[in-house]
Amino acid sequence: MGFRVAVIVVAAGSGSRLGHSEPKAFVELRGITILERALRGVFDASEPAQVIVVAPETRLAAARHLAEHAAGAASGSVTVVVGGGTRQASVAAGLAALAPEVEVVLVHDAARALTSGALIDRVMRAVTPSTGVVPALPVTDTIKRIDAREFVADTVDRQDLVHVQTPQGFPRAALVAAYASADHDYTDDAALFSAAGHPVAVVEGEARGFKITTPWDLHRAENLLGVSSGFRTGVGLDVHAYDDGRPLWLGGLYWPDEAGLDGHSDGDAVIHAICDALLSAAGLGDMGARFGSDEPRFAGAASEVFLRETLALVVGSGFSVVNVAVQLVGNRPKLAGRRGEIESKLGEIVGAPVSVAATTSDGLGFTGRGEGVSALATALIAKLSQ
Ligand SMILES: Nc1ccn([C@@H]2O[C@H](COP(=O)(O)OP(=O)(O)OP(=O)(O)O)[C@@H](O)[C@H]2O)c(=O)n1
Numbered sequence: 175m176g177f178r179v180a181v182i183v184v185a186a187g188s189g190s191r192l193g194h195s196e197p198k199a200f201v202e203l204r205g206i207t208i209l210e211r212a213l214r215g216v217f218d219a220s221e222p223a224q225v226i227v228v229a230p231e232t233r234l235a236a237a238r239h240l241a242e243h244a245a246g247a248a249s250g251s252v253t254v255v256v257g258g259g260t261r262q263a264s265v266a267a268g269l270a271a272l273a274p275e276v277e278v279v280l281v282h283d284a285a286r287a288l289t290s291g292a293l294i295d296r297v298m299r300a301v302t303p304s305t306g307v308v309p310a311l312p313v314t315d316t317i318k319r320i321d322a323r324e325f326v327a328d329t330v331d332r333q334d335l336v337h338v339q340t341p342q343g344f345p346r347a348a349l350v351a352a353y354a355s356a357d358h359d360y361t362d363d364a365a366l367f368s369a370a371g372h373p374v375a376v377v378e379g380e381a382r383g384f385k386i387t388t389p390w391d392l393h394r395a396e397n398l399l400g401v402s403s404g405f406r407t408g409v410g411l412d413v414h415a416y417d418d419g420r421p422l423w424l425g426g427l428y429w430p431d432e433a434g435l436d437g438h439s440d441g442d443a444v445i446h447a448i449c450d451a452l453l454s455a456a457g458l459g460d461m462g463a464r465f466g467s468d469e470p471r472f473a474g475a476a477s478e479v480f481l482r483e484t485l486a487l488v489v490g491s492g493f494s495v496v497n498v499a500v501q502l503v504g505n506r507p508k509l510a511g512r513r514g515e516i517e518s519k520l521g522e523i524v525g526a527p528v529s530v531a532a533t534t535s536d537g538l539g540f541t542g543r544g545e546g547v548s549a550l551a552t553a554l555i556a557k558l559s560q
């Protein structure tokens with residue numbers, strides 16, 4: 175199938191101002207990478223397009239995988255190419271991969287992860303055989319020019335100022351020619367296109383199309399995606415008898431010189447209670463239903479495995495964990511000395527704060543008689559908007 179339109183999504187930047195160790199487009203924004211979120215907007219546009227993702231050399235396979243995932247059932251084709259040392263070089267690499275039949279090219283920053291399909295449509299429709307298009311919004315702050323000493327030199331009239339976003343759309347032939355003759359680096363494609371003598375029209379941008387540049391922007395995007403249909407709580411209880419012949423695993427830690435806990439897996443009551451709390455909060459049943467004790471692969475299993483699988487189920491159902499609290503009831507082991515260790519180990523797996531408390535039952539009941547332990551956990555999770 176031939177495409178009239180191509181969308182080049184530039185994702186090869188390092189994101190130095192964001193300050194993460196991985197390239198910015200591969201940083202997660204509420205469990206989904208910035209690149210995949212940007213691509214969802216692209217695939218939401220009404221006209222199917224050739225989508226060209228420009229990625230860092232080290233992330234080509236990941237970019238392809240994310241793009242195919244974002245495409246889902248949408249029609250469109252995905253091409254992934256290696257980016258360059260500047261945004262402009264990355265766009266040039268994308269232009270070199272255009273399919274022959276493409277007439278209109280949109281260039282879009284992966285960093286504008288929340289841009290809607292509607293804005294992409296608006297830009298696509300406004301491009302003519304001779305005119306480029308940029309989405310723009312009015313400047314709302316007062317703009318000052320400053321001097322070398324960082325003193326205010328003057329106030330700029332903002333009446334005719336806008337700030338521009340992406341995608342920016344262009345007629346293919348004129349854009350390719352403008353890129354071929356560009357003699358210096360421009361901060362956007364429209365500037366390069368204008369410098370080659372072509373007109374650029376403005377369409378209305380959108381507030382959610384802001385560029386994720388700094389940690390503050392990422393935070394803002396996270397908040398915008400935030401909770402859409404409220405919080406849910408869950409509760410989980412687990413009980414295990416002591417077994418002197420087994421090693422003790424509790425709270426994801428190994429406890430030397432302590433009697434172990436009986437069970438089909440390693441008997442880690444703290445983790446099991448947390449798994450049940452998370453599953454119940456998400457309405458996903460319980461551990462028995464999900465990780466049946468009749469399954470040989472769970473015999474003697476480290477309970478960390480259950481927690482990781484539980485998390486995948488919860489997150490896969492569109493939830494994010496807000497926090498987890500768990501209390502152990504038992505005479506041994508004494509958790510206090512290793513509380514921080516447990517909280518940080520489990521918090522890392524859960525991706526949210528986990529607080530751990532412990533108590534004895536004052537000699538009462540099976541825990542008081544030293545026959546075993548029980549653990550009670552609660553979880554708070556939030557449904558995310560997609
Ligand atoms: N060599 C580059 C530089 C930037 N970009 C892309 O251009 C878009 C806008 O760039 P910006 O947000 O400034 O990203 P970075 O250059 O990665 O950020 P920084 O300047 O903070 O390092 C981003 O989607 C980025 O991935 C690119 O593909 N290739």
Ligand SMILES: C[C@](O)(CO)[C@H](O)COP(=O)(O)O
Binds near residue numbers: 363
């Ligand atoms: C293309 C752009 O996003 C339009 O606003 C912007 O110019 C990119 O600039 P940066 O310096 O690469 O962040």
